[in-house]
Amino acid sequence: MKKLYGAMNKLHIGRILACFIFTTIFINKSITCLAGDIPEALLSGNYPVYFGEVKEVNTDSITIVQTTKIKGEFSEGKEITYPDYIFTESPKIGEIYLCGYIDENNPLYIWEVDCYDTSSLVISNVDDMSKRMQKYLNDGLFAIADKKTSKINADNNKEIISTIKKSLKTKLINAGSSETESSKLQPTEKNRAALGTTAALLLINVF
DSSP, rough: HHHHHHHHHHHHHHHHHHHHHHHHHHHHHHHHHHHHHHHHHHHSOOOEEEEEEEEEESSSEEEEEEEEESSSOOTTTOOOESSOEEEEEEEEEOEEEEEEEEOOTEEEEOOOSOOTTTTTBSSSSOOOHHHHHHHHHHTTTHHHHHHHHHHHHHHHHHHHHHHHHHHHHHHHHHTTTTTTHHHHOOHHHHHHHHHHHHHHHHHHHHH
């Protein structure tokens, strides 16, 4: 009976181990597939792609100064420290590289290039992902994506401003409801101050 129990126990452990190994392989395969889509991810999302100068390199981080925008969020002269990076093994301080970043769950993607003209630059790396990244840049796809994102942001801002104006107009009418018709057209200083405060609060809540 003990031998039977021991055999069944070993069989159960074996099944658990096999399941664990299979799951690990599946997860690793999925991560590899996702990692292979880096150029497409940078192209499709509102992620920053830019030229940046390496300011500092440590064993656990790298600091980049943004110099030229290609796409996404950018502020010239801004220093950003990233905990990890790939594609360039030994970035040199003072040199300018092509940079791309998705989020805190991913490293900084940094490529060495022969020039800073996106229409003709050549990335030093010869792997498939780097070559796709180069092609998208040379074909102007990142510039197109940035224009689309900018337009969407501009349209959203217009809609927000329109909403604020409508809200302010409603506030103005309500504020003057207890006044004469003349007061409705020309709000008192008190009403103007109240509306100014309301506008500020709306802007804070929106942005």
